[in-house]
Amino acid sequence: MTTVRLPHPDGAHREHQLRGGREWRPGPFTSRVAFAAAHVVADPLGGNVPGAPAALDWDATLAHRARLWDSGFGVAEAMDTAQRGSGLDWGTAAELIRRSAAVAGGRLAAGVGTDHGTEDPLTAYREQLEVVLDAGAQPVLMCSRKLAARARGPEDYQEVYAALLRDADRPVVLHWLGTAFDPLLEGYWGSTDVPTATGHFLDLVKAYPDRVDGVKVSLLDAAHEVELRRALPEGVRCYTGDDFHYPELVAGDDRGHSDALLGILDVIAPAASEALRALDAGDLARYHEVLEPTVALSRHLFRAPTYHYKTGLVFLSWLAGFQDSFTMVGGLQSARDVVHLGEALRLADLAGLLPDPDLAAARWTRLLGVLT
Numbered sequence: 001m002t003t004v005r006l007p008h009p010d011g012a013h014r015e016h017q018l019r020g021g022r023e024w025r026p027g028p029f030t031s032r033v034a035f036a037a038a039h040v041v042a043d044p045l046g047g048n049v050p051g052a053p054a055a056l057d058w059d060a061t062l063a064h065r066a067r068l069w070d071s072g073f074g075v076a077e078a079m080d081t082a083q084r085g086s087g088l089d090w091g092t093a094a095e096l097i098r099r100s101a102a103v104a105g106g107r108l109a110a111g112v113g114t115d116h117g118t119e120d121p122l123t124a125y126r127e128q129l130e131v132v133l134d135a136g137a138q139p140v141l142m143c144s145r146k147l148a149a150r151a152r153g154p155e156d157y158q159e160v161y162a163a164l165l166r167d168a169d170r171p172v173v174l175h176w177l178g179t180a181f182d183p184l185l186e187g188y189w190g191s192t193d194v195p196t197a198t199g200h201f202l203d204l205v206k207a208y209p210d211r212v213d214g215v216k217v218s219l220l221d222a223a224h225e226v227e228l229r230r231a232l233p234e235g236v237r238c239y240t241g242d243d244f245h246y247p248e249l250v251a252g253d254d255r256g257h258s259d260a261l262l263g264i265l266d267v268i269a270p271a272a273s274e275a276l277r278a279l280d281a282g283d284l285a286r287y288h289e290v291l292e293p294t295v296a297l298s299r300h301l302f303r304a305p306t307y308h309y310k311t312g313l314v315f316l317s318w319l320a321g322f323q324d325s326f327t328m329v330g331g332l333q334s335a336r337d338v339v340h341l342g343e344a345l346r347l348a349d350l351a352g353l354l355p356d357p358d359l360a361a362a363r364w365t366r367l368l369g370v371l372t
Contacts, residue, residue: 209233
């Protein structure tokens with residue numbers, strides 16, 4: 001068996017024997033709707049330093065999306081996982097949406113935000129919404145830092161979002177991203193009190209139920225999500241964004257379930273696809289058996305500061321052989337330390353997500369030699 005050395009905070013190195021990837025059987029599933037929020041692959045020679053425009057390896061970026069579609073997932077494009085707000089500028093994001101739409105092998109949703117030069121939040125939203133609609137993708141109305149900075153109460157959010165829902169020619173997904181993912185979104189929907197903000201959010205959904213396909217909530221609070229989904233109008237989906245509690249939320253209970261739009265699916269897609277196929281067959285035991293080892297990995301990758309989870313996803317994609325370099329736009333490959341990355345390797349291996357242990361070991365050994 002292949003052995004790697006993993007550093008620990010006490011300065012010691014401990015050996016770990018890689019088990020290697022499991023033989024997953026990914027494919028289409030029907031009992032849940034699930035989008036994988038996909039990361040982007042940076043061009044290692046493209047000058048992806050902090051503050052520079054993003055330069056992508058387009059072939060590798062689109063090949064990753066093809067793998068997600070082949071596993072049965074929809075792709076959530078140009079979202080937080082693709083480094084919107086942390087390196088992926090709107091010009092590159094718009095090109096990414098168009099390129100993904102041109103080769104889409106399954107459902108495609110795409111993020112609509114305000115992260116470009118237009119200062120008025122509604123005008124900025126409308127400019128990006130036009131790009132997503134023209135590409136044929138389903139819009140995901142992302143939270144806006146500009147709107148959060150300008151809004152003085154819930155009525156400001158209601159006005160902007162109501163206008164966008166009327167503009168869209170197809171049902172949208174409303175995205176509520178919590179402060180663990182973006183501290184600049186404090187007080188979104190008009191209150192720092194989550195139950196109060198939830199009431200404002202539900203007022204909008206209930207006013208436009210035919211224009212909202214679903215809501216995607218990333219507050220990392222499973223109990224809150226269950227209460228929210230039970231309060232949604234009939235026909236409006238709850239797409240879990242909870243990368244800590246997704247197995248039980250997607251499994252659901254006798255009063256309903258969550259669908260999924262998750263960043264962790266970017267890296268656990270083969271296993272998650274097999275789990276969802278087991279759920280289709282009513283095999284709940286197998287569903288949990290497959291997903292349980294992925295939860296420890298997800299909680300590690302999404303640990304505080306949560307917004308740096310993208311580094312772990314890109315690192316594991318590189319270890320698995322799905323891209324040739326461990327480089328990120330904005331230079332964010334440096335956002336997690338070597339101890340964190342070593343533990344990510346160990347947990348991914350225990351979950352059966354490293355298909356070529358020799359390749360993973362060789363790449364890890366090279367990186368460890370540079371960083372320690």
